[in-house]
Amino acid sequence: xxxxxxxxxxxxxxxxxxxxxxxxxxxxxxxxxxxxxxxxxxxxxxxxxxxxxxxxxxxxxxxxxxxxxxxxxxxxxxxxxxxxxxxxxxxxxxxxxxxxxxxxxxxxxxxxxxxxxxxxxxxxxxxxxxxxxxxxxxxxxxxxxxxxxxxxxxxxxxxxxxxxxxxxxxxxxxxxxxxxxxxxxxxxxxxxxxxxxxxxxxxxxxxxxxxxxxxxxxxxxxxxxxxxxxxxxx
Numbered sequence: 001x002x003x004x005x006x007x008x009x010x011x012x013x014x015x016x017x018x019x020x021x022x023x024x025x026x027x028x029x030x031x032x033x034x035x036x037x038x039x040x041x042x043x044x045x046x047x048x049x050x051x052x053x054x055x056x057x058x059x060x061x062x063x064x065x066x067x068x069x070x071x072x073x074x075x076x077x078x079x080x081x082x083x084x085x086x087x088x089x090x091x092x093x094x095x096x097x098x099x100x101x102x103x104x105x106x107x108x109x110x111x112x113x114x115x116x117x118x119x120x121x122x123x124x125x126x127x128x129x130x131x132x133x134x135x136x137x138x139x140x141x142x143x144x145x146x147x148x149x150x151x152x153x154x155x156x157x158x159x160x161x162x163x164x165x166x167x168x169x170x171x172x173x174x175x176x177x178x179x180x181x182x183x184x185x186x187x188x189x190x191x192x193x194x195x196x197x198x199x200x201x202x203x204x205x206x207x208x209x210x211x212x213x214x215x216x217x218x219x220x221x222x223x224x225x226x227x228x229x230x231x232x233x234x
């Protein structure tokens with residue numbers, strides 16, 4: 001009896017100590033969680049309440065506010081729907097915006113402005129249109145937002161009097177702004193087009209304009225993530 005009693009006392013002591021240790025660990029975890037929650041200041045960000053496409057006008061029913069950590073608020077975002085709708089005139093989406101995606105100033109127009117190509121252009125860039133057909137336009141599989149190389153095909157007469165044709169890569173990784181008169185990047189239905197509008201610098205705009213009269217321009221579609229230049233030969 002004495003041995004059994006001693007064993008029971010020892011076991012009770014061990015379980016008691018273990019219970020105290022577990023409770024202390026749990027309380028410490030609760031304190032850390034409370035400290036972290038108190039240390040992070042809450043803010044809010046305006047997001048799209050529904051998918052928006054190029055040209056859609058923003059309204060209160062298409063936007064909503066969600067909680068957001070103050071230290072991780074995206075640059076150019078809005079804290080309240082009232083702030084996003086402020087100004088004289090409605091704002092329009094400049095690109096496709098998914099549901100619950102933050103509304104950024106770079107993705108929408110200013111108050112009262114229309115969603116036009118001039119609003120989409122980057123600082124110092126120009127929009128130039130290239131005439132294409134079902135072959136030169138990569139069979140209609142070039143869409144707004146894609147990256148393409150512009151090729152120039154021309155024929156010259158050599159010293160021996162024979163005509164020689166060759167192709168030069170005129171520009172690389174050029175952003176497509178619009179296909180015909182469609183600038184919506186959510187467009188995904190291939191179709192034969194007559195013109196493709198690209199975003200280029202002033203110098204490259206001069207090259208395109210001159211090349212259009214010197215030969216035939218065509219496009220080469222690049223990989224979605226491929227924006228680096230390549231060394232090419234004639």
